[in-house]
Amino acid sequence: MSAATQIAGKDLKLRLRDRSAFIFGIIAPLVLAFVFNLVFGSAFDATTGLGLDYGMVDLDQSEISQAFNDILEEVEADGVLTIDTYLDETSATAAIEVGEIDAYYLIEAGFGQGIIASESPTIQVIGDVDAPTSTQIAASIAEQYGTGVEATQVAIGTTATVTSSQVTPEFFESLSGDPSAAAFSYQLEDVSAATKQLDATTYFAAGMAVFFLFFTVQFGVLGLLEEEREGTLVRLLAAPIGRLSVVGGKAILAFLLGVISMTTLVVATSLPFLLNAKWGSPLGVTLLVVAGVLSAVGVMGLVASASKTAEGAGNLGAIVAVVLGLLGGVFFPLGQGDDLLSKLTFLTPHAWFMRGLADLADAAPWTAALPAAGALLVFAVVTASIGWVLLRRRLKR
Amino acid sequence: MSFTIGEGETYGLLGPNGAGKTTSISMIAGLLEGDAGEVRVSGEIISTRSTAGKSEIGLVPQDLAIYPDLTARENLAFFGRLYGMGGSDLTSRVDEVLDVIGLAGRSDDLVKEFSGGMKRRLNIGIGLLHKPQLLILDEPTVGVDPQSRNAILESVESLSDEGMAVLYTTHYMEEAERLCDRVAIIDEGKIQAEGTRRELVAMVGQKDRVTISGGGDLTAAAESVRAVAGVSEASSSDHQLHILTDDASSILPELLACVTDSGGTIGGVEVFEPNLEAVFLHLTGKALRD
Numbered sequence: 001m002s003a004a005t006q007i008a009g010k011d012l013k014l015r016l017r018d019r020s021a022f023i024f025g026i027i028a029p030l031v032l033a034f035v036f037n038l039v040f041g042s043a044f045d046a047t048t049g050l051g052l053d054y055g056m057v058d059l060d061q062s063e064i065s066q067a068f069n070d071i072l073e074e075v076e077a078d079g080v081l082t083i084d085t086y087l088d089e090t091s092a093t094a095a096i097e098v099g100e101i102d103a104y105y106l107i108e109a110g111f112g113q114g115i116i117a118s119e120s121p122t123i124q125v126i127g128d129v130d131a132p133t134s135t136q137i138a139a140s141i142a143e144q145y146g147t148g149v150e151a152t153q154v155a156i157g158t159t160a161t162v163t164s165s166q167v168t169p170e171f172f173e174s175l176s177g178d179p180s181a182a183a184f185s186y187q188l189e190d191v192s193a194a195t196k197q198l199d200a201t202t203y204f205a206a207g208m209a210v211f212f213l214f215f216t217v218q219f220g221v222l223g224l225l226e227e228e229r230e231g232t233l234v235r236l237l238a239a240p241i242g243r244l245s246v247v248g249g250k251a252i253l254a255f256l257l258g259v260i261s262m263t264t265l266v267v268a269t270s271l272p273f274l275l276n277a278k279w280g281s282p283l284g285v286t287l288l289v290v291a292g293v294l295s296a297v298g299v300m301g302l303v304a305s306a307s308k309t310a311e312g313a314g315n316l317g318a319i320v321a322v323v324l325g326l327l328g329g330v331f332f333p334l335g336q337g338d339d340l341l342s343k344l345t346f347l348t349p350h351a352w353f354m355r356g357l358a359d360l361a362d363a364a365p366w367t368a369a370l371p372a373a374g375a376l377l378v379f380a381v382v383t384a385s386i387g388w389v390l391l392r393r394r395l396k397r
Numbered sequence: 398m399s400f401t402i403g404e405g406e407t408y409g410l411l412g413p414n415g416a417g418k419t420t421s422i423s424m425i426a427g428l429l430e431g432d433a434g435e436v437r438v439s440g441e442i443i444s445t446r447s448t449a450g451k452s453e454i455g456l457v458p459q460d461l462a463i464y465p466d467l468t469a470r471e472n473l474a475f476f477g478r479l480y481g482m483g484g485s486d487l488t489s490r491v492d493e494v495l496d497v498i499g500l501a502g503r504s505d506d507l508v509k510e511f512s513g514g515m516k517r518r519l520n521i522g523i524g525l526l527h528k529p530q531l532l533i534l535d536e537p538t539v540g541v542d543p544q545s546r547n548a549i550l551e552s553v554e555s556l557s558d559e560g561m562a563v564l565y566t567t568h569y570m571e572e573a574e575r576l577c578d579r580v581a582i583i584d585e586g587k588i589q590a591e592g593t594r595r596e597l598v599a600m601v602g603q604k605d606r607v608t609i610s611g612g613g614d615l616t617a618a619a620e621s622v623r624a625v626a627g628v629s630e631a632s633s634s635d636h637q638l639h640i641l642t643d644d645a646s647s648i649l650p651e652l653l654a655c656v657t658d659s660g661g662t663i664g665g666v667e668v669f670e671p672n673l674e675a676v677f678l679h680l681t682g683k684a685l686r687d
Binding site for chain 2: 003006007010013014017018230231232234235238239240241242243
């Protein structure tokens with residue numbers, strides 16, 4: 001075995017004996033992922049999943065109002081939303097208050113007649129103040145239906161004028177065909193990777209895994225400073241081995257601890273009786289794990305190289321890990337728009353790791369993880385290079 | 398600074414704290430690069446940039462350089478492998494060294510459970526595990542109890558008997574006197590004087606002092622003793638005869654015979670040899686433990 005692997009093997013033995021790496025690398029992230037999922041899982045899914053529950057109060061009961069009902073039922077059949085029928089506003093409002101539905105449609109009596117008379121009757125959307133997104137979506141559906149109806153009204157008005165025909169519901173239908181098709185269409189899009197989101201369980205499992213990864217690899221990269229503190233670095237440097245072997249031994253251990261920790265967490269959280277997280281393509285996940293661990297080794301290696309003592313490096317490393325974790329959105333999803341925070345988040349390996357996993361969601365092929373893995377490797381190379389320059393100065397002194 | 402150490406020779410670097418002993422050792426061991434000059438061990442130039450010659454050097458740092466959470470055997474085996482040892486050779490050599498340092502009975506105990514003296518002995522054991530040509534011991538007895546200290550000094554004596562060159566730094570004068578064939582007195586990073594203890598003492602004009610207690614005609618005895626070759630001064634007072642000589646040990650039988658032959662009686666003899674402490678004080682103007 002090379003000197004570097006000898007050093008890594010010795011350090012691994014020491015780490016296994018003090019058990020701290022085991023606690024930070026496996027127990028803590030597993031427990032926290034479980035707790036986060038338990039506490040925030042439902043709320044997380046309510047904001048990130050579709051989960052649209054609507055009600056319908058149709059006081060008009062005309063063919064035209066029924067056409068809107070038919071549209072909603074079709075969408076419901078696609079699993080996009082649920083729609084429950086209520087007899088009046090009071091019962092629908094009560095349903096909102098108890099959280100059964102996010103919003104309901106109120107179609108007043110005379111709505112159909114108003115359409116035929118080329119008036120502008122309205123479909124009211126009454127929503128839960130705590131579910132603004134769901135309410136907005138409900139309103140958008142109603143608006144799109146209204147836009148379609150207006151277009152049909154114009155066409156019918158023109159035709160009726162030319163033919164001097166009586167405008168009746170039958171006449172309306174004969175010209176427009178299927179009123180729902182004319183009035184409403186929707187499309188579920190496979191959105192871009194930047195705006196994809198993991199389910200709560202996978203999100204928290206991955207978030208905690210990558211968050212604690214940065215603490216776990218510290219047990220490896222801090223080894224050099226600990227050798228210096230314990231006086232053993234002198235003996236290592238006096239031995240007939242290259243200085244790169246000493247540093248390499250520490251890097252190998254950090255990488256090994258990171259991979260063991262991440263692999264254990266991926267497997268454990270995937271178990272149905274634990275969290276049942278859906279990590280995605282095994283090859284893609286492996287790629288992300290390896291690249292993620294390398295980036296963590298690079299970043300924390302840089303922190304260690306820039307520190308004077310093991311204690312200082314430990315403290316600075318903890319700050320860096322927490323800040324990068326928060327900014328990288330491991331505890332809660334950050335905005336994914338064009339704002340500054342959304343851009344800053346991709347200055348962290350954490351965000352790229354989470355994005356890579358999101359890219360693998362919905363049974364995407366392993367190649368979907370390549371952009372994120374590439375970004376993680378860039379982090380690894382840049383930080384490790386700077387760290388090595390600083391370290392060489394230290395070892396030369 | 399320039400000096401050479403031969404096979405089987407124990408060479409002492411004697412100087413106060415801050416004199417430059419550890420810095421010198423760091424350069425010899427290839428931990429530090431010197432501004433000028435070179436260090437050769439068995440013909441190989443030692444450098445921080447190369448591993449050449451390093452396997453010929455065994456380093457025992459001043460501070461303990463061992464892993465507390467490994468056993469004594471694991472510590473030895475780990476460093477042995479770094480020096481290219483392995484297999485049954487390593488196992489038998491580890492056992493051998495454990496015997497030498499007196500830790501065979503505690504070989505599988507974690508080092509953190511050891512006493513300070515045991516840790517010191519292990520620290521030395523790691524340095525000599527790979528049978529280096531040159532063993533560097535940097536103040537190996539600092540903070541060690543008298544019993545362990547004596548065991549360490551005995552170990553060092555046996556190493557030079559085996560033909561190993563030993564570079565020993567200390568600020569304990571008595572250790573240097575006991576162990577070292579030659580001593581360099583170092584201060585402010587420079588060798589102030591170098592040689593055997595006797596050469597150094599002679600260099601500064603210090604002489605051995607012999608005091609003979611007794612009775613009879615000590616005045617006549619003093620006159621008789623002055624005629625002995627190597628005696629520079631002799632005087633008597635209060636039942637004592639005081640003699641200054643270059644080398645008391647070589648002429649002591651002749652001195653005693655001289656005293657009895659001239660009518661004196663001998664009740665006791667004390668020999669005071671000038672020590673390196675006095676030499677150091679003479680050379681640097683300060684005490685060794687400053």
